[in-house]
Amino acid sequence: MGTRPWIVDDRLWVLIDPLLPPWPERSPVRRPVSDRLCLQGILFALHNDMAWQLLPLELWFGSGQTCWRRLDR
Template sequence: MAAPWIVDDQLWAVIEPLLPVKAPGTPGPARMDDRAVLQGILFVLITGIGWEDLPQELGFGSGMTCWRRLRDWQAAGVFEAMHTTMLAHCHRAGLIDFDRVIPDGSHVRAKRGTDTGPSPVDRRKTTTS
């Protein structure tokens, strides 16, 4: 079994088109290979090591390169696009059992409104409803 941070050819074929392309002729040093950087990002996130501790001998580039690419891809919406694309692939392949899906909105932050009333627990704080 391959290490969980290794992106195989089949998965890479799905992910690669979702990544932003650096315009040709853009000044600066040669860009590290996107696939290697993605594997470096996954290595750090899976193992929990610090970005600065990413071993150079693995060929993923520096931890700072991986961190910057993660930041840039996050800002460009790459990971949201990956998630949506992978869900669509899994759905088409019949790999999602909707009988076992539980919607959960607990990760959505409650908005604070101006029409909130006093908290029944602490009279100095307002509620979020």
């Protein structure tokens, strides 16, 4: 796997996590990527002003499409 870059440190995540909507219990699929990693992918893409499809998979944030869908949700 490799070391994941933590854009959102533990102290900030403790503040953000309770504000996120819960994953739907009746969702047909389980969450493929954690909320924390998706949030980091979203912040990375927005900060670097990049297209979602260009989000590097090597950073372990999930695909750009996954991050975009989570942001939309």
